[in-house]
Amino acid sequence: xxxxxxxxxxxxxxxxxxxxxxxxxxxxxxxxxxxxxxxxxxxxxxxxxxxxxxxxxxxxxxxxxxxxxxxxxxxxxxxxxxxxxxxxxxxxxxxxxxxxxxxxxxxxxxxxxxxxxxxxxxxxxxxxxxxxxxxxxxxxxxxxxxxxxxxxxxxxxxxxxxxxxxxxxxxxxxxxxxxxxxxxxxxxxxxxxxxxxxxxxxxxxxxxxxxxxxxxxxxxxxxxxxxxxxxxxxxxxxxxxxxxxxxxxxxxxxxxxxxxxxxxxxxxxxxxxxxxxxxxxxxxxxxxxxxxxxxxxxxxxxxxxxxxxxxxxxxxxxxxxxxxxxxxxxxxxxxxxxxxxxxxxxxxxxxxxxxxxxxxxxxxxxxxxxxxxxxxxxxxxxxxxxxxxxxxxxxxxxxxxx
Amino acid sequence: xxxxxxxxxxxxxxxxxxxxxxxxxxxxxxxxxxxxxxxxxxxxxxxxxxxxxxxxxxxxxxxxxxxxxxxxxxxxxxxxxxxxxxxxxxxxxxxxxxxxxxxxxxxxxxxxxxxxxxxxxxxxxxxxxxxxxxxxxxxxxxxxxxxxxxxxxxxxxxxxxxxxxxxxxxxxxxxxxxxxxxxxxxxxxxxxxxxxxxxxxxxxxxxxxxxxxxxxxxxxxxxxxxxxxxxxxxxxxxxxxxxxxxxxxxxxxxxxxxxxxxxxxxxxxxxxxxxxxxxxxxxxxxxxxxxxxxxxxxxxxxxxxxxx
Numbered sequence: 001x002x003x004x005x006x007x008x009x010x011x012x013x014x015x016x017x018x019x020x021x022x023x024x025x026x027x028x029x030x031x032x033x034x035x036x037x038x039x040x041x042x043x044x045x046x047x048x049x050x051x052x053x054x055x056x057x058x059x060x061x062x063x064x065x066x067x068x069x070x071x072x073x074x075x076x077x078x079x080x081x082x083x084x085x086x087x088x089x090x091x092x093x094x095x096x097x098x099x100x101x102x103x104x105x106x107x108x109x110x111x112x113x114x115x116x117x118x119x120x121x122x123x124x125x126x127x128x129x130x131x132x133x134x135x136x137x138x139x140x141x142x143x144x145x146x147x148x149x150x151x152x153x154x155x156x157x158x159x160x161x162x163x164x165x166x167x168x169x170x171x172x173x174x175x176x177x178x179x180x181x182x183x184x185x186x187x188x189x190x191x192x193x194x195x196x197x198x199x200x201x202x203x204x205x206x207x208x209x210x211x212x213x214x215x216x217x218x219x220x221x222x223x224x225x226x227x228x229x230x231x232x233x234x235x236x237x238x239x240x241x242x243x244x245x246x247x248x249x250x251x252x253x254x255x256x257x258x259x260x261x262x263x264x265x266x267x268x269x270x271x272x273x274x275x276x277x278x279x280x281x282x283x284x285x286x287x288x289x290x291x292x293x294x295x296x297x298x299x300x301x302x303x304x305x306x307x308x309x310x311x312x313x314x315x316x317x318x319x320x321x322x323x324x325x326x327x328x329x330x331x332x333x334x335x336x337x338x339x340x341x342x343x344x345x346x347x348x349x350x351x352x353x354x355x356x357x358x359x360x361x362x363x364x365x366x367x368x369x370x371x372x373x374x375x376x377x378x379x380x381x382x383x384x385x386x387x388x389x390x391x392x393x394x395x396x397x398x399x400x401x402x
Numbered sequence: 403x404x405x406x407x408x409x410x411x412x413x414x415x416x417x418x419x420x421x422x423x424x425x426x427x428x429x430x431x432x433x434x435x436x437x438x439x440x441x442x443x444x445x446x447x448x449x450x451x452x453x454x455x456x457x458x459x460x461x462x463x464x465x466x467x468x469x470x471x472x473x474x475x476x477x478x479x480x481x482x483x484x485x486x487x488x489x490x491x492x493x494x495x496x497x498x499x500x501x502x503x504x505x506x507x508x509x510x511x512x513x514x515x516x517x518x519x520x521x522x523x524x525x526x527x528x529x530x531x532x533x534x535x536x537x538x539x540x541x542x543x544x545x546x547x548x549x550x551x552x553x554x555x556x557x558x559x560x561x562x563x564x565x566x567x568x569x570x571x572x573x574x575x576x577x578x579x580x581x582x583x584x585x586x587x588x589x590x591x592x593x594x595x596x597x598x599x600x601x602x603x604x605x606x607x608x609x610x611x612x613x614x615x616x617x618x619x620x621x622x623x624x625x626x627x628x629x630x631x632x633x634x635x636x637x638x639x640x641x642x643x644x645x646x647x648x649x650x651x652x653x654x655x656x657x658x659x660x661x662x663x664x665x666x667x668x669x670x671x672x673x674x675x676x677x678x679x680x681x682x683x684x685x686x687x688x689x690x691x692x693x694x695x696x697x698x699x700x701x702x703x704x705x706x707x708x709x710x
Contacts, residue, residue, distance in 0.1 A: 069512045149697040158447055158511055159700060162647045163693055169644045170689045177682030288644065292519055299516060332527035339520025343513045344506055 018224065022307055030213045040202045047209040047277045049317040050216055054270025056298040056309035057223050058263030064303035065232060066259050067239030068156065072164030073267050073294050075171050076139040078286030080268025083138055085281035086122060087131035088191040113180035128195065135272045136265050143264030147257035165288055172287035187282025191275065199276060212273045219266050223306050226262065235259060299342050302351025311350055415677055417556045423673030425562045425631050428569040430665035432624030433642055434649040435576050440617035442655040443593050444610065446504055447515040450522035451646065452639020454496065454618045458488035458625025459634040460533060466540040478543045488622040496618025500611045529636040539633035546630065561630045568627055576620065577658055589613045648692050653702055660704030668692060
């Protein structure tokens with residue numbers, strides 16, 4: 001499939017050996033170094049950041065490999081999180097615990113909004129099995145509908161980004177507007193137990209952190225598999241020359257729908273783990289601003305690198321927390337500069353910097369003969385989606401008649 | 403839901419809501435015109451467009467302060483000076499942004515989105531630092547106050563009429579500029595075939611810069627007009643940016659007529675529904691309808707038939 005010479009470097013990346021030591025290093029950091037060196041408050045914070053890393057990994061697949069920029073990943077993060085939050089909220093509002101309400105047994109915000117019985121779509125969330133299925137199934141179904149509607153009609157690029165952004169806006173307005181059913185702008189708060197197990201204790205938070213980390217690595221390996229199998233190479237080929245892949249007989253839309261659903265599923269797992277670790281879910285994680293921030297986590301780490309996405313998420317969030325504690329005003333300036341700087345100066349993020357500067361240096365240090373300094377540079381060039389037509393606007397047009 | 407109203411009340415409701423929708427329409431059109439040039443013609447996703455509009459609004463606010471403090475005699479006419487200043491300053495900033503940022507990204511349209519989003523964050527924080535987080539409003543000169551009664555129950559505010567008249571004039575102006583003037587013709591030539599336009603002697607880089615500056619300048623005028631009907635805060639631009647992009651995409655990105663038509667449809671639908679449903683549900687329904695139609699017809703309402 002790799003018809004363009006510039007793609008050969010990317011292809012080589014796909015077929016080359018995996019540097020397992022990099023994964024081991026990340027695992028050592030997440031499973032050993034951080035839990036041993038941080039107190040539970042900080043570790044819980046890291047766990048929260050790692051839930052965003054799920055979204056970033058999904059974005060590496062969709063955006064980095066497939067060239068599908070979704071500005072609505074917050075929707076899937078939020079849907080997954082809300083599914084989990086609904087289960088926890090129902091458990092927290094047993095008739096005994098909510099005896100002082102005018103209608104005991106329903107969540108407190110419904111009581112405040114004069115609802116007298118549980119809405120129909122809340123009722124199945126009494127069961128854990130249904131919730132666990134719904135955490136994945138609801139966002140994936142949503143992504144599937146969007147994907148089918150958009151990709152079979154060959155909507156892509158800029159138009160896809162704008163429409164997913166509009167969907168994020170719609171869902172936020174809907175959640176905030178329907179206060180009685182969703183908890184409004186406060187979200188679903190005051191979540192206490194998971195099957196009778198108090199999630200606010202220290203031991204529970206430690207356990208949840210490790211569960212989250214294990215799930216993160218599971219997603220990483222699924223993503224790595226997808227990226228390295230034939231599907232991954234087809235995605236890269238589609239990003240570069242969609243028409244040629246289509247003319248070769250592949251059903252381009254179905255690949256795009258699949259990868260978009262995978263991204264949604266990852267984001268949903270992250271959202272559910274976020275709810276469990278942080279203890280609430282609110283529309284402020286659904287809308288446009290968090291969705292774009294998630295894209296920048298991915299971009300800072302390097303839009304082509306799965307491990308980069310995790311590091312990028314951790315670094316940006318750590319910087320955000322430490323910066324905005326001491327200089328709340330400076331943070332927005334820094335964040336804006338980060339956006340511009342990453343896009344203009346190093347579009348392949350930390351991973352690109354590593355590949356073009358640190359890796360050759362390592363290689364020279366350890367293996368003086370085996371060094372091939374030109375390969376990483378080519379890889380960096382090949383990752384910029386080059387438009388061969390003269391006009392950028394024409395290339396991105398959704399309805400190019402074949 | 404209509405049963406509670408008499409027929410004359412219903413007429414009045416539709417007329418009043420229709421007029422409120424027309425003011426919304428004016429704001430949409432003014433913002434979308436600039437975007438239709440930048441996004442529709444050049445293919446650049448300018449997420450900072452709302453912040454350019456707010457810049458125009460703040461300049462209008464500053465000019466009104468200046469006039470009321472130092473030139474109270476000329477206060478009646480300050481708005482025209484403010485509009486001119488807003489255009490010049492935002493266009494200059496636009497040219498600067500194009501030079502520093504956008505021109506490196508013409509081959510990567512999706513990346514313009516991220517870079518301009520960063521710019522919008524910086525501008526928002528800058529407004530917050532300079533003007534404070536609170537919303538500011540301008541005081542209108544006397545001749546823009548009050549309202550004009552058509553019948554006993556239907557009244558339309560004069561500032562609304564003024565903003566609409568302004569919108570019509572600017573729309574016609576932009577249309578003439580894009581269709582008849584040298585710059586407009588060169589812009590369209592560059593967009594259609596950059597290499598060929600360059601080969602026949604058009605300085606494509608200069609055309610890009612002027613076009614981007616023009617789009618930003620129109621956003622500045624939109625902000626200036628916006629102060630007539632609403633107050634301005636640092637994050638007000640972000641509220642409108644999604645709607646504006648939808649307006650442009652819904653209308654067919656490269657068609658000015660489509661932009662105007664879709665702005666009219668969206669604003670009227672929203673303001674009419676707002677009276678009968680809650681504001682948020684009206685907005686959800688409008689946006690959902692637009693997204694739904696876009697899924698059926700991705701190229702928008704009015705699209706040029708071009709062989710790509």
